[in-house]
Amino acid sequence: VDTSDLVVSADALPTVQIDGVVWSQKVVGNTVFVGGDFANARPAGAASGTNLTPRSNMLAYDITTGELITGFDPVVNGAVRAVTASPDGATIYIAGDFTEVDGVRRRRVAALSAATGELIASFAPVGVTSQSRAIAATNDTVFVGGSFTGAGNVVRSNLAAFSAVDGALVDWAPTTD
Numbered sequence: 001v002d003t004s005d006l007v008v009s010a011d012a013l014p015t016v017q018i019d020g021v022v023w024s025q026k027v028v029g030n031t032v033f034v035g036g037d038f039a040n041a042r043p044a045g046a047a048s049g050t051n052l053t054p055r056s057n058m059l060a061y062d063i064t065t066g067e068l069i070t071g072f073d074p075v076v077n078g079a080v081r082a083v084t085a086s087p088d089g090a091t092i093y094i095a096g097d098f099t100e101v102d103g104v105r106r107r108r109v110a111a112l113s114a115a116t117g118e119l120i121a122s123f124a125p126v127g128v129t130s131q132s133r134a135i136a137a138t139n140d141t142v143f144v145g146g147s148f149t150g151a152g153n154v155v156r157s158n159l160a161a162f163s164a165v166d167g168a169l170v171d172w173a174p175t176t177d
Helices: none
Strands: 021-028 031-037 040-042 058-062 080-085 091-096 109-113 132-137 141-146 159-163
Touching: 021 091, 031 080, 031 091, 091 141, 109 141
Parallel strands: 021 080, 080 132, 091 132
Antiparallel strands: 021 031, 031 058, 080 091, 091 109, 132 141, 141 159
């Protein structure tokens, strides 16, 4: 049995710190996309409350250096509970408690450019009626799970799916309790 994968290291891991909680992370290449409930980031080693960079529940950092990627700065007005990427890594999908991203109404489901952090305006789902906690994406569809009763005005029992192209609600409608 090869036990080399079972070794634990005490080496310092210099990564960006936050002033709240991280709920989800997604690694794409050398970038880690982080969603949670926080207002600021600070460099590794900086004392709590010092050297703060405002970040609204979403940030990205370089996995090789641990440094904050300053150009990725979406403003999300509530907790981000789930983060995933499109299969090609170009789009970051988020789900959570928020109702706006970059000042644009997005009810608990949104898409961001992985390169810039900007809201992708063409992906405009009707959103869901309450908290979303899970998200998965294929080339064609974005699946969302949570504790909600509808997507827009359409009944959906905790699960909904949207077109990856424009956010249109799709017919997939399993029921859960």
